[in-house]
Amino acid sequence: MSAPQPSAKAFVPFVSVETMMRLVHHIGIETMLVELAGAIEADFRRWDVFDKTPRIASHSNDGVIELMPTSDGEIYAFKYVNGHPKNMAQGLQTVTAFGLLAQVSTGYPLLLTEMTLLTALRTAATSAMAARHLAPKGVTTMAMIGNGAQAEFQALAMKAFLGIKVVRLYDIDPQATEKTRRNLTGSGLELITCNTAQAAIEGAGIITTCTADKQYATILTDNMVGAGVHINAIGGDCPGKTELHKDILLRADTFVEYSPQTRIEGEIQQMAEDYPVTELWQVVSGAMPGRRDQNQITLFDSVGFAIEDFSALRYVHQKLSGTGFSQDLDIIADPDDPRDLFGMLQRAK
Ligand SMILES: NC(=O)c1ccc[n+]([C@@H]2O[C@H](COP(=O)([O-])OP(=O)(O)OC[C@H]3O[C@@H](n4cnc5c(N)ncnc54)[C@H](O)[C@@H]3O)[C@@H](O)[C@H]2O)c1
Numbered sequence: 001m002s003a004p005q006p007s008a009k010a011f012v013p014f015v016s017v018e019t020m021m022r023l024v025h026h027i028g029i030e031t032m033l034v035e036l037a038g039a040i041e042a043d044f045r046r047w048d049v050f051d052k053t054p055r056i057a058s059h060s061n062d063g064v065i066e067l068m069p070t071s072d073g074e075i076y077a078f079k080y081v082n083g084h085p086k087n088m089a090q091g092l093q094t095v096t097a098f099g100l101l102a103q104v105s106t107g108y109p110l111l112l113t114e115m116t117l118l119t120a121l122r123t124a125a126t127s128a129m130a131a132r133h134l135a136p137k138g139v140t141t142m143a144m145i146g147n148g149a150q151a152e153f154q155a156l157a158m159k160a161f162l163g164i165k166v167v168r169l170y171d172i173d174p175q176a177t178e179k180t181r182r183n184l185t186g187s188g189l190e191l192i193t194c195n196t197a198q199a200a201i202e203g204a205g206i207i208t209t210c211t212a213d214k215q216y217a218t219i220l221t222d223n224m225v226g227a228g229v230h231i232n233a234i235g236g237d238c239p240g241k242t243e244l245h246k247d248i249l250l251r252a253d254t255f256v257e258y259s260p261q262t263r264i265e266g267e268i269q270q271m272a273e274d275y276p277v278t279e280l281w282q283v284v285s286g287a288m289p290g291r292r293d294q295n296q297i298t299l300f301d302s303v304g305f306a307i308e309d310f311s312a313l314r315y316v317h318q319k320l321s322g323t324g325f326s327q328d329l330d331i332i333a334d335p336d337d338p339r340d341l342f343g344m345l346q347r348a349k
Pocket of ligand 1: 083085088094095119120123145146147148149150151170171172173176210211212213217219233234235236237302303304305
């Protein structure tokens with residue numbers, strides 16, 4: 001006897017890496033970055049409705065594996081993500097991810113998707129959204145320090161959302177910079193290859209650090225950072241893994257996603273528990289000011305928070321309706337009689 005066919009309720013839309021790439025090109029990457037920034041900003045404006053918890057991290061000597069859950073009461077989302085800086089030397093990526101969206105009322109999944117690409121997109125979109133509130137007015141030049149997997153996404157989001165025109169690139173590995181330069185050629189950005197981090201930040205109104213190293217690294221020291229810049233610090237996102245000298249934090253006004261998580265994982269892990277920070281949602285909602293004057297050093301101490309993934313998952317889910325950009329996966333057991341799970345198994349013999 002052939003196995004019974006799954007009913008429609010058994011199927012969950014699945015977006016593979018290949019399909020995600022087609023979806024991004026269908027929408028257009030810069031459009032998608034801008035729309036994602038808008039989706040994240042809209043969810044930051046209703047911050048109160050979300051379940052919030054520092055992500056659940058499993059640390060090892062080699063890296064970290066994390067689960068990032070949240071819910072707005074109607075929709076639940078989680079992301080599985082890893083961070084393994086040594087992976088690159090083995091031909092593996094530092095960060096990979098997948099995620100799921102589910103209906104709170106039934107607990108049934110609505111979407112399962114790759115999130116390695118989506119993480120790069122949402123991280124860049126969040127950076128651009130933060131920079132719009134924090135970067136100096138009229139900024140046209142950014143430094144991009146760390147030219148790995150995230151780099152091009154970061155540069156394009158700043159171009160699309162803020163009008164950045166010039167990107168000054170630096171990586172300890174010149175091949176990474178060459179790769180980024182190649183990938184961004186034709187994007188409309190002027191690209192300048194620099195031989196040191198110090199050279200990269202010259203004249204830059206936004207300094208993005210996006211390096212991967214499992215240690216307290218010092219990509220920027222205090223003497224390198226002049227008045228009035230915005231620092232977008234992406235790579236310090238784990239206990240024992242930072243990018244900025246702590247003296248910079250003493251001079252900067254620091255903005256974070258969710259402070260209980262950032263105090264564990266961000267640049268501010270180097271500071272006392274009462275080091276003052278502003279949560280980005282407070283700025284987005286108008287409750288707190290972003291940049292106040294042209295001499296202020298602003299720092300977005302980015303670590304990545306579950307609500308950004310929620311927004312990105314929901315955005316993708318909305319984009320799927322009526323398109324062929326997903327395949328149905330039979331991942332929910334759906335017996336005709338809900339109590340006859342065993343009978344369903346027996347009939348499949
Ligand atoms: N904040 C977030 O939401 C978020 C999201 C994704 C990734 N990340 C973090 O961002 C970082 C970059 O991720 P990725 O996927 O691009 O990693 P990657 O391994 O692909 O690239 C990292 C790059 O940093 C360079 N690098 C290392 N040390 C350096 C130094 N001292 N100076 C200059 N360059 C240096 C490496 O040569 C490499 O090219 C990681 O630390 C990752 O954990 C954060």
